[in-house]
Amino acid sequence: MKSINSFMCLLFIAFTFPVLAQQKTSFSADQDTVLIRLQGRNQVHIIGNRLRTLATYERADSLKASFFSDLDKSLQNNAFPELPKRIHYFVSPEGKRRLKAEINEEFAAKFDLGYEKNRMNLDLPPLHYTIYDLPENVEMHFFLEDSATFELATTTMLSPALQKVKNEGKKANLLSTYRLEKTGFGFERRNPKKTNVVTLEFNGGLGAMLFGSQPCPVISYELYLTLPSSRFLKQRFGGSYNAFILTDFKDGKFENLNTGTHLKGYYQFKLNSTGQADSWLGISAGYVDTKRSTGLKRKELAWGLTCTQSRNNFSADFIPVGNKESYFLFTYKRFIL
Missing domain, CATH: 2.40.160 (Porin)
Structure with missing residues (x-):
């Protein structure tokens, strides 16, 4: 008994x-990241299954151009009562595009502790816009300070940054995050993070x-x-x-x-x-x-x-x-x- x-x-x-x-x-996701610092706190995070596949990703600049073009049209047509802090941009396998914005009050009501910790650790600015390339299973996250930085994000070509990862060759297989910083001469590598x-x-x-x-x-x-x-x-x-x-x-x-x-x-x-x-x-x-x-x-x-x-x-x-x-x-x- x-x-x-x-x-x-x-x-x-x-x-x-x-x-x-x-x-x-x-506190680590399974997917790999190419982290690109633009100016100040402004950043771009390109996320995929493996760094070696991100190194050959060819749609980054074209989808970025489409997103900021659609965003500019929406702002000119007063589609939003104010500048959204969170935007999701979906690209389907058929090439269809959909832009979904979360208005600030709605976004603030959804509290995610892990997300907030990540924002603090990486010193991320308030605007967070994400492009979801569904057929390629790739996400591009733009963290921007304000609307004045849209031009910076629009004019910065991302393909040279991915080329730096490609030049890394087999060494990229040992990394989970590849960090780059935009300079006047292109992109420079900063403190890669190993998958440990x-x-x-x-x-x-x-x-x-x-x-x-x-x-x-x-x-x-x-x-x-x-x-x-x-x-x-x-x-x-x-x-x-x-x-x-x-x-x-x-x-x-x-x-x-x-x-x-x-x-x-x-x-x-x-x-x-x-x-x-x-x-x-x-x-x-x-x-x-x-x-x-x-x-x-x-x-x-x-x-x-x-x-x-x-x-x-x-x-x-x-x-x-x-x-x-x-x-x-x-x-x-x-x-x-």
Whole structure:
């Protein structure tokens, strides 16, 4: 009974303290950035999946010209009651363009702590205009001080800056942010940032396990350590603690209660690309321990496969017990923390 009470306490903690249980230390996006300082605080951030693809991006100047031309027409036609601080400019695969402005009062009502921290760290000016090149999956963010800087953004050619990245060659594969500053002689490189971010994440979840032929509930706590991306492979290591309870249901009652734990470590690598829900596949190894015998020794080694897709985790574990006999554990968990 004491073990059952401990299990229920764990279950209560999982539902009651979700905010305190999750810790993420990463403040870095998966996409790469070419950061261009124009004059003063005025900046252009060109964002894409990889720096090597941004180096060959050829639509930056043409889309910039289209955006500021459409913006100028909208301002001349008094389409806005005041100068918008936030504008989204969408370019579809068919070449259609759409300009959407957020009026200052509406924008101020939407508070995003991460966005505000980023603005302070990079000393970004108040105007933020974004061009979304949907077919190329590239974003161009213009951070400008006021309308007087529109001419500066319009007349600055971005292709020479991207050419500097292209000239970097294979060295660009080791970088996540390439910083440039506009000078009277073109663009000069400034303090490139390497992709050396390590992410630590803790999650908790609930689910069900098929222990041999017997179904049972399971509660899980998992710790992930994601290593810096090598540009071609994103990988992580982790550990998982799973508590479960086996029981028989007879005559309307639960009988023969037997608690157990499944402790394992694993290695996973990322399957999908940036911009999609995270999908990971890997291998695991650990042991299974039950309070009372289930035909197994008190502790048995287990190894298998594990797959994580967003908040869902699936695993299949194999327990060899000798004499050509074995147990299989099939587990599904949903992370709630």
